[in-house]
Amino acid sequence: MxxxxxxxxxxxxxxxxxxxxxxxxxxxxxxxxxxxxxxxxxxxxxxxTIEYPEVREILPENSRSRLFNDAENCISCYQCAVACPVDCIYITATKRDKDAPKLKASNGNPIRLDLHQYTIDTALCCYCGLCTTVCPTECLTHTTDYEFAQYTLDSMKYDYLAPDIRAWRDRIVK
Missing domain, CATH: 1.20.5 (Single alpha-helices involved in coiled-coils or other helix-helix interfaces)
Incomplete structure (x- = not known):
């Protein structure tokens, strides 16, 4: 070849x-x-670019950032905890005494349970918004706060009955 x-x-x-x-x-x-x-x-x-942190970006009103629960209007119905797909909402409540004064939420719903714990683990939260849509008193809302980074995972659990977090109410609830 x-x-x-x-x-x-x-x-x-x-x-x-x-x-x-x-x-x-x-x-x-x-x-x-x-x-x-x-x-x-x-x-x-x-x-x-913006000169962060001196100049902060303004987020739209329907953005889903940090969750806030107005504990004064919470009726402890557990609907938010049931609707949460990742089980990051922890609620503990007991039935109110019969002789206790009658309380009502801002929308008129009667408060029949005493709220002892309302904690959200934001490290687990997927910010889907399902918990806010089922809240009958609309006390659980997404805010436009987007600066809540922490160094440890335990620091990302927010107890909404703590005095420092209740102080957010003046800034968030209008």
Missing amino acids: NTTTLTTTRQPEELTFKKWLLNIFRAVKTVSKGMGITLKYVYGVKPV
């Missing part, structure tokens, strides 16, 4: 002074065109 391979070698073109100048002209033209586009975006477009 006789096989012949054809190999053709191409001879390099001779570089003349005219071709050398043409290569330099093309290189300068290409680089200046690219730099023109770059400079147009560097100096011609307004900056899109």
Whole structure:
């Protein structure tokens, strides 16, 4: 079996002074065109970044960030805990005494249980909003607070009956 391979070698073109100048002209033209586009975006477009934390981004009203429970209006119905797909809401309540004064939520629903614990583990929360839609008194809401990073997972559990978190009410509930 006789096989012949054809190999053709191409001879390099001779570089003349005219071709050398043409290569330099093309290189300068290409680089200046690219730099023109770059400079147009560097100096011609307004900056899109904000100077965080001095300037904070304004989130839309329907954004789902930190959860807040207005414990004063919570009737302890457990609907939010039942609706939560990841079980991150912990509620403990006991039945009120019959001789205790009658309490009502802001929308008129009677408060029949004493709330002892209302904790949300935001490390588990998936911010789906199911808990806020089933709340009959609308005391559980998503706020526009988005700065609540912590160093440990235990720090991401918020007890909404604690005095420091109840103080958020003045800022959030309007």
